[in-house]
Amino acid sequence: MTVGIVMLVHTALNRAEQVARHWAAAGCPVVIHADDNVSRKTFKAFKKSLSDVPIIRFSPRHRCEWGTWGIVAATQEASELMLKEFPAVRHVYLASGSCLPLRPVQELIDYLAARPKTDFIESATTADVPWTVGGLDSERFTLRFPFSWKNHRFLFDRYVALQRRVGFRRRVPNGITPHMGSQWWCLTRQTLSAILEDPDRLTYDRYFRRVWIPDESYFQTLARLYSQHIESRSLTLSKFDFQGKPHIFYDDHLQLLRRSDCFVARKIWPNAGRLYRAFLTDSESALKRTEPNPGKIDRIFSRAVDRRTRGRPGLYMQSRWPNPGWENGSTCAKYAVFQGFANLFEDFEPWLNRMTGMRVHGHLFGQERVEFAGGQEVINGAISDSAEIRDYNPRAFLTNLIWSTRGERQCFQFGPRDNQDIIWELSKDPNAQIAVISGAWALPLFFSNNNFSEIRAEAALLQKVESKFLDALRSPYAKARSRIWTMAEFIEAPMEPLQMIIEELGVQSNRRLSEAPKMVDLAGFGQFLQNLKNQGMHPYLMGDFPSSPDPMPRLVKKPKPYLVQK
Amino acid sequence: MSFAQSYRLRLQRKRWLIRAFRKRRELTAVADRTEQIRKRDILLFSTMRNEKIRLPFFLRYYRDLGVSHFLMVDNDSTDGTLEYLADQPDVSVWSATRGYKRARFGVDWLNWLQSRYGHNHWTLVVDPDEFLIYPFCDTRPLSALTDWLDASSIKSFSAMLLDMYPKGRIDEQPYKAGQNPMEIAAWFDAGNYTISRNKKFGNLWIQGGPRMRAFFPKTPEKAPALNKIPLVKWDRKYAYVSSTHMLLPRGLNLVYDEWGGEKASGILLHTKFLHTFSEKAAEELERKQHYAASVEYRAYAESLRDNPELWCRWSEKYINWRQLEILGLMSKGNWA
Incomplete structure (x- = not known):
């Protein structure tokens, strides 16, 4: 008893020849079907080169266009030939010219000999699996597909649309349940001959001739009718990417393929000389007798598909440029933005750095230059501190910075004096944590030595700018986690909001804040605001400050709460 | 895109092709070995001037990748570039x-040669200081990539220009013919690139890197474009519009994914900044044969006088393609 190999080849005939010889050398008869597209001359030479092997046959040639009936017809005839000519064959293995046996053929023969009644064919109903690519699953079986998908895509699509519109449905003959799965199977003589000699075969053939990609469903469906025992998996390792085309194996996959313990892999790049050398020279790779275990390969390929379809969040590059809304995360990591804190506290930046260990920048969007932490001129990713370069594309500046500093949380100061082109980016980014003390921009004015008319004009401007930012943060499109306090609110009890911010930043610490940043001296600030009001400029963003007496809050340390332990 | 717009682009493409056809008269074959070209060969097209010192390594690099034939245009070299090329067995020059400049920076010449010899071939258009890096380039030849692109019905492959520079002054370490230029210019900027989309041609416009950082800190909009599409399954109806930054028909420019995914892409290591650069910049300034009245070279000449060091603390040292992939400069896409 042995295994017969039905081999469908269309290109790289030299490799196909090598593999066919390999099978035959182990005593497996081989029936080769060559695509009708192979020129007669090439085919003749191919046939001649294999003429010295007695157990290799060639079946009549069909044109095998992807997704059409030709492949099934070719398989049928080749299988018939195999069953007729080689009565010792118990299992028939369908392989392609770019398949490569990974384990010694004898192991495959033994494996199948130990399971004489088992058909290895992946076969599942369309309703249950999400394999199909391109939206045609159950419709493969209920519509007609007379036009070639490869060459007449437009007609193909239009005709499908038309049938959907009209509500056309084909009847499935004899009430069979369509199944589908990998087209690379291994069937027993019993099952295969039952399919091929079925009295209703003409009916089935006529039906499947117009099914879309019948090579993935013809045998998969009919095997269900006759098989005594179906193992719904393919013995051929064959991974498909998101467009439904097979992944290709190269020389650098050698170790991976070795460790997979699969019997046959598809599809091998014809020029992967190292793979062919390694697997076709019968290695002494020890009789392992293990079950195939393609887990690692599965993971690599599914990661590749994920990379292609979802990409790396927050990355913008030459081959990833998502349309608005498709970024899948407009920045790659969380970061924090503080507005007004540096105005209210003298040493806010070093304090925040001490408390959280994060990198705390100054005003990254400052007018004169980019104030990177530590006054650096260049930072991770070689991002320059030039304000012009930043303002040329503020969004790219932000996403680049967050991308280049992956693994380290960034914090920066923001304010109404900064470049405001970024505000919608910030407010729409779920990665942004924004804390605002509104109205704190007035403090530098309060301490400045300018003429009051200038101060008044600037205050009016800054108030307008900040209220725009607050509008953005409160808009229905905002996705940032933002907290907004008026200045009056904040200074009433500054420790609580600070504690909350630190906690939200995710710093692992159960203790209460041990140290507060130093607040600027607010004596006279109420009167200053009143002066602005008297000049007709109403500063409202800072909340209600009594003009006198001075509302200087006392940053008295609260007594520690007593812990009552049981 | 409206019908009128696409028709205008079609006219523009025809115009470039006609122009290329006219400019063919400016080319004189010195060594024509194009009869060696076989059906599935990968062809490399390049135009150059006084680059003899770079050629030994350049040719070796691309021969090793699996380029079968080189089609070169020599623009009036005085250092023996032409003679050197004419002696190579796999070069037509x-x-x-x-x-x-009148040949649109060589694009017309190459468009003509490509339409004549590149039809149905994978064609690579690079300058002698550009070295293509693609995913798995250390283990798979270029034909593995082109076969995969063919199988995936992809016709064009993007490779952003990555400016490489040495540590220390640009002219500190002299480059010797045959030497790997990446040994000297081993550093690059990892994450300071800005991108916008060109609505008309559909390509991305990428700027940044050390040239923007060091030469254009006050006028970033003048920094040179870094987006390139050097590897194309050529058809005689195609035309490069400006350098290899963009092509017509515009579908070829869609080398990026718009729905959040990543397409496969590579990198062109740009080893312009060797000791030869200062000389070259001075000469090009004289000739005024470069883009936008050689604004780039003027900026170089000015900055280079004061401080010809591009290296900074945050420069990355080049290791291999996987490093570039992790940094997000290129992508494997779904090639595994």
């Missing part, structure tokens, strides 16, 4: 003595 044409000489062009007319203006580089």
Whole structure:
């Protein structure tokens, strides 16, 4: 008893020849079907080169266009030939010219000999699996597909649309349940001959001739009718990417393929000389007798598909440029933005750095230059501190910075004096944590030595700018986690909001804040605001400050709460 | 895109092709070995001037990748570039003595050669200081990539220009013929690139890197474009519009994914900044044969006088393609 190999080849005939010889050398008869597209001359030479092997046959040639009936017809005839000519064959293995046996053929023969009644064919109903690519699953079986998908895509699509519109449905003959799965199977003589000699075969053939990609469903469906025992998996390792085309194996996959313990892999790049050398020279790779275990390969390929379809969040590059809304995360990591804190506290930046260990920048969007932490001129990713370069594309500046500093949380100061082109980016980014003390921009004015008319004009401007930012943060499109306090609110009890911010930043610490940043001296600030009001400029963003007496809050340390332990 | 717009682009493409056809007269074949070209060969097209010192390594690099034939245009070299190329067994070389600028920086010449010899071939258009890096380039030849692109019905492959520079002054370590230039210019900027989309041609416009950082800190909009599409399954109806930054028909420019995914892409290591650079910049300034009145070279000449060091603390040292992939400069896409 042995295994017969039905081999469908269309290109790289030299490799196909090598593999066919390999099978035959182990005593497996081989029936080769060559695509009708192979020129007669090439085919003749191919046939001649294999003429010295007695157990290799060639079946009549069909044109095998992807997704059409030709492949099934070719398989049928080749299988018939195999069953007729080689009565010792118990299992028939369908392989392609770019398949490569990974384990010694004898192991495959033994494996199948130990399971004489088992058909290895992946076969599942369309309703249950999400394999199909391109939206045609159950419709493969209920519509007609007379036009070639490869060459007449437009007609193909239009005709499908038309049938959907009209509500056309084909009847499935004899009430069979369509199944589908990998087209690379291994069937027993019993099952295969039952399919091929079925009295209703003409009916089935006529039906499947117009099914879309019948090579993935013809045998998969009919095997269900006759098989005594179906193992719904393919013995051929064959991974498909998101467009439904097979992944290709190269020389650098050698170790991976070795460790997979699969019997046959598809599809091998014809020029992967190292793979062919390694697997076709019968290695002494020890009789392992293990079950195939393609887990690692599965993971690599599914990661590749994920990379292609979802990409790396927050990355913008030459081959990833998502349309608005498709970024899948407009920045790659969380970061924090503080507005007004540096105005209210003298040493806010070093304090925040001490408390959280994060990198705390100054005003990254400052007018004169980019104030990177530590006054650096260049930072991770070689991002320059030039304000012009930043303002040329503020969004790219932000996403680049967050991308280049992956693994380290960034914090920066923001304010109404900064470049405001970024505000919608910030407010729409779920990665942004924004804390605002509104109205704190007035403090530098309060301490400045300018003429009051200038101060008044600037205050009016800054108030307008900040209220725009607050509008953005409160808009229905905002996705940032933002907290907004008026200045009056904040200074009433500054420790609580600070504690909350630190906690939200995710710093692992159960203790209460041990140290507060130093607040600027607010004596006279109420009167200053009143002066602005008297000049007709109403500063409202800072909340209600009594003009006198001075509302200087006392940053008295609260007594520690007593812990009552049981 | 409206019908009128696409028709205008079609006219523009025809115009470039006609122009290329006219400019063929400026090319004189010095060594024509194009009969060696076989059906599935990968062809490399390049135009150059006084680059002899770079050629030994350049040719070796691309031969090793699996380029079968080189089609070169020599623009009036005085250092023996032409003779050197004419002696190579797998190079066909044409000489062009007319203006580089009038031939749209060599694009017309190469468009013509590509339409003549590149039809149905994978064609690579690079300058002698550009070295293509693609995913798995250390283990798979270029034909593995082109076969995969063919199988995936992809016709064009993007490779952003990555400016490489040495540590220390640019002219500190002299480059010797045959040497790997990445040994000297081993550093690059990892994450300071800005991108916008060109609505008309559909390509991305990428700027940044050390040239923007060091030469254009006050006028970033003048920094040179870094997006390139050097590897194309050529058809005689195609035309490069400006350098290899963009092509027509515009579908070829869609080398990026718009729905959040990543397409496969590579990198062109740009080793312009060797000791030869200062000389070259001075000469090009004189000739005024470069883009936008050589604004780039003027900026270089000015900055280079004061401080010809591009290296900074945050420069990355080049290791291999996987490093570039992790940094997000290129992508494997779904090639595994």
